[in-house]
Amino acid sequence: MLTILGLGMIICFMYLIMSKRLSALVALTLIPILFALITYALSFFVDSLAGFNISELGPMMMEGIKKLAPTGVMLLFAILYFAIMIDTGLFDPSVKWILKQVKGDPLKVTLGTITLTLIVSLDGDGSTTYMICVAAMLPLYKRIGMSPLIMACLMMLASGIMNLTPWGGPTARAATALHVDPNDVFVPMLFPMFVAIIWLYFLGFMYGRMERKRIGIVELDISHGDNIQISQVPEANRHHLRTFNALLTLGLMITLVMGILSAPILFMVALCIALIVNYPDLDMQKRLVGNHSASALAVVGIIFAAGIFTGILSGTGMVDAMSKQLVEIIPESMGPYLAPITAVISMPLTFFMSNDAFYFGVLPVLSEAAGHYGITPAEMARASIVGQPVHLLSPLVPSTYLLCGLAGINFGEHQEFTIKWAVITCLVMLVTAVIFGIFPLYSTLG
Numbered sequence: 001m002l003t004i005l006g007l008g009m010i011i012c013f014m015y016l017i018m019s020k021r022l023s024a025l026v027a028l029t030l031i032p033i034l035f036a037l038i039t040y041a042l043s044f045f046v047d048s049l050a051g052f053n054i055s056e057l058g059p060m061m062m063e064g065i066k067k068l069a070p071t072g073v074m075l076l077f078a079i080l081y082f083a084i085m086i087d088t089g090l091f092d093p094s095v096k097w098i099l100k101q102v103k104g105d106p107l108k109v110t111l112g113t114i115t116l117t118l119i120v121s122l123d124g125d126g127s128t129t130y131m132i133c134v135a136a137m138l139p140l141y142k143r144i145g146m147s148p149l150i151m152a153c154l155m156m157l158a159s160g161i162m163n164l165t166p167w168g169g170p171t172a173r174a175a176t177a178l179h180v181d182p183n184d185v186f187v188p189m190l191f192p193m194f195v196a197i198i199w200l201y202f203l204g205f206m207y208g209r210m211e212r213k214r215i216g217i218v219e220l221d222i223s224h225g226d227n228i229q230i231s232q233v234p235e236a237n238r239h240h241l242r243t244f245n246a247l248l249t250l251g252l253m254i255t256l257v258m259g260i261l262s263a264p265i266l267f268m269v270a271l272c273i274a275l276i277v278n279y280p281d282l283d284m285q286k287r288l289v290g291n292h293s294a295s296a297l298a299v300v301g302i303i304f305a306a307g308i309f310t311g312i313l314s315g316t317g318m319v320d321a322m323s324k325q326l327v328e329i330i331p332e333s334m335g336p337y338l339a340p341i342t343a344v345i346s347m348p349l350t351f352f353m354s355n356d357a358f359y360f361g362v363l364p365v366l367s368e369a370a371g372h373y374g375i376t377p378a379e380m381a382r383a384s385i386v387g388q389p390v391h392l393l394s395p396l397v398p399s400t401y402l403l404c405g406l407a408g409i410n411f412g413e414h415q416e417f418t419i420k421w422a423v424i425t426c427l428v429m430l431v432t433a434v435i436f437g438i439f440p441l442y443s444t445l446g
Contacts, residue, residue: 001046001048001049002049002316002317002320003044003325004320005035005038005316005318006313006316006318006440008095009032011320012031012103013027013028013031013309013395014033016031016396017395017412019412020382020410020412023296024305024401024411025220025301025302025305026305028302028305028308028309028395029305029308031309032309032313033057033308033309034059037439038203039052039316040053040054041054047271051318055083056315056402057203057312057342059092059315060311060314060315060316061157061264061286061312062311063311063314063315064306064309064311064312064314065307065308067307067311068303068304068306068307068398069304069307069322070264071398072145072304072398073264073268074262074264075127075296075303075402076261076296076299077267077270077271078127078131078265078267078345079273079292079402080292080293081252081267082105082131082135083288083295083296084271084274084288084292084419085249085280086135086246087233087236087237087288088236088238088245089237089239090242090246090249091135091136092237094136095241096377103215104144105209105212106146106212106217107205107208107209107212107392108208108212108333109137109140109146110150110204110205110208110271111204111205112203113133113151113155114132114158114200114201114202114204116136116137117162117163118134118161118197118340120133120156120164121158121163125162126159126392126399126402127399127402128253128256130155130159130160130399130402130403131402131406134151134155134403134406134407135170135248137155138282138406138407138408139151140149144211144215144218145215146215147211147309147415149407149413150207150408150436152208152403152417152418153417153418153432154203155403156201156389156393156400156403156414156418156422157389157422158197158416159399160388160391160422161193161196161197161200161388161425161429162193163388163392164189164193165184165186166182166185166186167196167435170359170391171185171381171385172182172355172383173355173383174358174359174363174382174385175381176359177359177360177381177383178364178367178377178378179377180377180378180381181378184231185381185385187427187437188382188438189433191432192428192430192432192438193429193432195398195429195432196389196428199424199425199428203421204241219431221408230302231320233291235277239294241278244277245274245278248273248274249270251357268408270279270359293400298400298405299401299402299405302398302401303398303401304394305373306395306398307373309396310354310396315427323363330369336440336442336443337441338366338370338372338373339375339379339380339440339441339443340373340383340439341381342363342380342383342384343383343386343387343426343433343434343439345429346358346383346385346386346387346388347387347391347426348389348390349362349422350387350388350394351387351390351392351393351394353396355391357434358384359384363381363384366384367381367382375439375440375443379438379440380439382433383439386429386430387426389422390422390423390428392422393415393418393419395411400414
């Protein structure tokens with residue numbers, strides 16, 4: 001019964017946001033509460049639900065919010081920090097340089113989008129990647145007249161591939177859950193990742209050709225005084241402090257990667273330093289922060305709403321029930337194929353549930369079963385991370401809301417536009433991994 005309720009809650013939620021009947025914020029908050037109340041009502045009639053107490057609902061939601069609180073705080077101050085950096089004109093020279101290179105050619109813009117995202121996403125943080133890359137590339141798309149959906153699609157797929165690095169999250173979770181060395185999971189997956197990157201450049205080439213045919217090559221006279229400025233507040237430009245701001249941002253990125261302090265603290269400190277140095281006048285500080293507070297709060301609000309969703313999904317036992325049911329429905333005859341099966345189901349499962357739920361809840365059970373057929377934990381861990389490009393389209397991934405917000409696109413439209421390419425990207429990695437023996441297609445060794 002919990003499995004049915006859990007699936008029903010997820011399907012209802014997805015339908016309402018994709019059909020635009022409810023906003024993500026409202027759906028993430030109200031739908032899980034509604035299903036929790038349904039669970040409580042059914043507990044009087046269904047033995048398997050007996051013991052569920054409505055008084056547990058509040059602690060469940062608060063627990064979910066607490067887990068996502070650091071992410072919410074980090075996003076709040078990270079959005080404000082990079083928005084202030086845009087106002088100072090920090091990214092103006094890089095945008096101007098890229099404009100000179102692409103010369104208004106949509107094909108070069110799409111390929112440049114992929115290259116920039118692959119490089120920036122090496123830090124393993126999707127939110128930071130999107131903030132930097134969108135700040136650099138969105139003005140190009142707007143100037144040329146290209147669709148921001150293409151930009152968001154290419155950035156998310158590039159980030160999804162690079163998310164397989166050991167410090168990106170999924171690989172570390174899989175290795176920890178199955179007690180294997182992260183390098184034993186990641187290093188063999190380098191070649192499938194490389195092939196997926198080649199496929200991504202091909203996709204970017206196709207879209208670039210399409211946009212070039214639709215728009216043509218736009219003449220951008222950068223060398224003759226075409227003033228490039230991303231900020232919408234000209235008087236906020238601080239070109240004379242560009243070196244300081246660049247060093248501050250570089251120092252922030254280095255300390256983030258080194259983990260000297262937690263990300264929320266680092267962004268809070270960096271924002272305060274940036275405001276004091278660039279805008280000593282308090283009125284200017286208030287004005288600029290106020291300009292960007294709406295977009296920041298919109299993203300953070302959704303993050304805390306997602307905490308309610310995940311808190312109820314986990315607290316009611318729905319996630320555990322769905323995990324056990326999944327393992328039970330796999331026929332014994334399919335046991336030798338558990339590695340590719342895991343790779344395939346990692347796409348929908350990490351879409352509908354958090355990475356933590358999948359890697360710490362489902363994967364250990366699947367790996368235990370696969371061990372009877374000679375499939376090693378390391379092989380199962382490699383298979384389990386294949387679905388990450390699809391995972392990033394999940395409504396439970398905070399950075400995806402950030403990407404859509406920064407790009408100015410609808411979340412549902414982004415999902416509809418990108419999902420097919422995300423699935424193909426996962427399949428490219430899956431086929432490559434099977435062909436080169438990264439994990440077996442079929443194993444009968446006991």
